[in-house]
Amino acid sequence: MKFAIQVNEGPYQHQASDSAYHFTKAALEKGHECFRVFFYHDGVLNSTRLTTPPQDDRNVVNNWMELAEKYDLDLVVCVAAAQRRGIVDEGEAQRNGKDATNLAPRFRISGLGQLVEAAIQCDKLVVFGD
């Protein structure tokens, strides 16, 4: 089965990102395919490489990165939501005149069309949010 995942919340306001992570991990471990994970609204806050949670706390950004590394996941961050919340990659920094970038490795910034495509291409879209 081919899944697509939508994450609408950041790591520290709500459990949604943890739930999405554990679901995605369980699905991949069962041999299912994950077409894409789309981070929308505050969900884009899962993609900043500048977070430094305490060492005894789970690191949600790293969790997603490691899962993406292991299973070659496509982690897509909504561009409009990212711009509003200060999530920046090289391209966005140049386009908007910013002096820094913070997008974590394995994530990429793209448009809402990627969510629509994921919904069309996958068998099931599972939404996690508040």
Add this chain to the structure above:
Amino acid sequence: MSDLHTVNKSPFERPSLDTCLRLSKPGSSILLYEDGVYAAVAGTAASDKVSGALADKKVYVLEPDFKARGLKADRLIEGVEMVDYAGFVDLVDACDKVQAWV
């Protein structure tokens, strides 16, 4: 095949469960997770709603979220089934589509 409805809000906080129970068709499955697990506890003001739904729907609760809130299996409403994340994946796999009542 039927639909899977996911509810992640406590029935004491938001009306997601009520909306889900009102709009889901007989034969549907409902998964309670995150704060939604409070709806699976027996002897609360919300218990009768879930017990009633069990007449024509299946109700599941996500075990890690249930336990994370200090709840034990003996407090579960009779007929509600516990699943882990792998079971959550199986429910999604088996259904027609997933409706998240976020």
